Amino acid sequence: MTSRELPVPPHYDPGKVGEVWRVPYQERAQEARRWAKEHDIRPAAEDEFRVALLLVDVQNTFCLPDFELFVAGRSGTGAVDDNRRLCEFIYRNLGSITRILPTMDTHQAIQIFHAIFLMNEAGEHPEPFTLISAEDVEQGRWRVNPAAAAALGLHEGYAREYLLHYTHQLEQTGKYQLTIWPYHAMLGGIGHALVPAVEEAIFFHSVARVAQPGFQVKGDHPLTEYYSALGPEVQSDHLGNPVAERNTRLIDELLKYDAVIVAGQAKSHCVAWTVEDLLQDERARAQGLAQRLYLLEDCTSPVVVPGTIDYTDAAEAAFRRFEERGAHRVRSTEPLERWLRAPSRNA
16 A cells, blocks of 8 residues: 655645534535546546545534543643644545544433433432442432423433443443542534544545445443444343444444554543443454554543643553454554555455
């Protein structure tokens, strides 16, 4: 595989990556067509070596400093810096990236990890970042809000038993306890949208390469969390009935590519668990996806809340595990041809 780096188009303004603004689609589309002609950028359908760029939750809610769950990292500007590098990576490698697949964390108010879903004996809701253990539920310190259960069409007894089952299931996986997150990535809200600078780069790519982005909605089921883009944290209820399913279509799509590059937020949570799920998937393992998986580690940051939580070390440990299992840790500033040596999916 050979890769030709391109210049960054003149419309790109790195100083606006941390801001909200409207992408001028028609103007960018005209520029993208001219750019493709000027630089002899061929349609993605003609690619012999196919490259997917999986972007995990590159949304305002996680990536802009004034929004709900800004991923600051230890630097304090983590996601903004990540997206500046990400935009430049997309533009420089416009002719090599076959398809971009952005995941969209998607929530509404009444979900199991939002405060309104739970209450204590006094009728008070938990504060953001409260951890809810199975013992808390067993002892009655936190219980399902009856009004929230009714709003979701759930019988109160079922909701009570499900919450206990859910917290036990989370603890058995060894990931996290049930975390009460601030309201974020709210469907229809500005926080749900992609960061404008990244959205613009994706749109420019789609027109220049005549390639439809593959948007992936996750996190919209009210009764389970979705850290991974591939599936829910809990798939069945206490009665054995399915709650939500894995995104097998996304796995099917990724297996079509000779290389899969992963970036986004946060390195310690949704990126890490998406990669973990990919590496554990039976079909992906059988087809050697790990050797075709590239982690763009300078375009992702861990969750850090100064004085409260710092997942930097946990994120680094996860990426070391992924590397030991065959995935490649790479940087956006290096030419693709220097590190894109994955064996073909057809090998």
